[in-house]
Amino acid sequence: MFEPVDLKAIVIVFLIFVPLEHLMPSHEGRRYLRRGFVTDLLHLLITGLLFKVGFLLLVAACLVGIDSAVPSIVGETVRAQPVWLQTVELIVVSDLGFYVAHRTLHSVPFLWRFHAIHHSIEELDALAAHRVHPLDQLFVKATSLLPVYALGFALGPIIIAALIYQWQSLLIHSNIRIGFGPFRWVVASPLFHHWHHANQREALDKNFAGQLSIIDAIFGTMHMPEAMPTRYGTDDPVPDTYIQQLAYPFTGLKEGSTASQMVEFDS
Template structure:
């Protein structure tokens, strides 16, 4: 789990998703070695490791509190259910947590500075799905999975749900033309998530769910026209370089100039002339 180089992630992206993105592209004419390719590759290799280390420490600390606070009968009852039913429950509960965490990242200005790194993606594909600040990922995963651990689900349903999430996260970011038919209103698709990343006024703060689009339908945050968005990213000046992206949330945001600043600039300009 804590390998230095995540060979599994590399193989999934480059042996499966990259060929599909060229065979059935959602947006034609995308370059293989696109802008920010190296940055996103570093996110895949380095950010994943940083997150795993942080998540292990965080969950270990929380599990000690959970063991003493949650009655054992709850876990015994949950684990008595069939594996398939537990898997469905894990997906639903964790995605509700994902929705809450994701919406919070968009609502709280300080947390948005972490999440803005992910939204700085201007060309969506499977590799770009890995562009996430490790503390952003830690917050989302903790909110999604701590209820699962607290309820005492069996190991296999958690593993199966985790594998489904990993594949779906890559799929919904990918540049693959695939239709979900009527299921698009229930299950998150590339169309659904591409609109979440769209830099268009009508799409701002929409489509927060990671796996179940029906959650957004329930809470009134779904936006999914048939046409695909043409512009992605954010107007926020997020740096392109990997290590500058890691430091970006902790830097002071540049404030817009106020009247006195403008007057001083004009005065200095007049004096220089």
């Protein structure tokens, strides 16, 4: 999990998703060597490493506190369950945390500046899924996974859920035409997440869940028409280059700006 270069992600993106995006695109005529390709490739290679180092240190510190604060009977009870049940519970618990963290990123002005980098993507594909500021990713992962560690889930279900998450994260960002049928109301699909990235008024602050779209249905934040959106990105002045994107959250902060307030739409 903590290898310096995520070779697995590179293989998945370029040997599996790129051919599928060419064979069955949801948006026709997209070039893979698009604007931002190099920047997103650097995010895949470098941001992932920065995040892993930070997350490893955070988990190590938090596990010390968890070990003393949570009774051992909690973990023993959780681990006594079947692997499949632990995996399902783990996905639900982590995605509830993801929903809370993601919605917070959209509503707190300073945090939005980190998340705006991810929303600056104007052409979604599997590679673009990696355009995330490392501190944004650290905040989301800490919020979603620390409850998992606190409850004491076994290592096997954690690995299974992590693999499912990685594949689904790439899929929902990808330019692949695939329908989930009635399951789209329960499980996050490309259609569901593309609308989260849409730079269109009706999509503002919608579809926060990462894996379970039913969470947005429950909390009243789902927006999922039949057609794909036509415009992506944000009107925030997010720079194009990798180093500038890392520095962007700390430069020129305007008080009181949120995702809702900083997006402009045609009348």
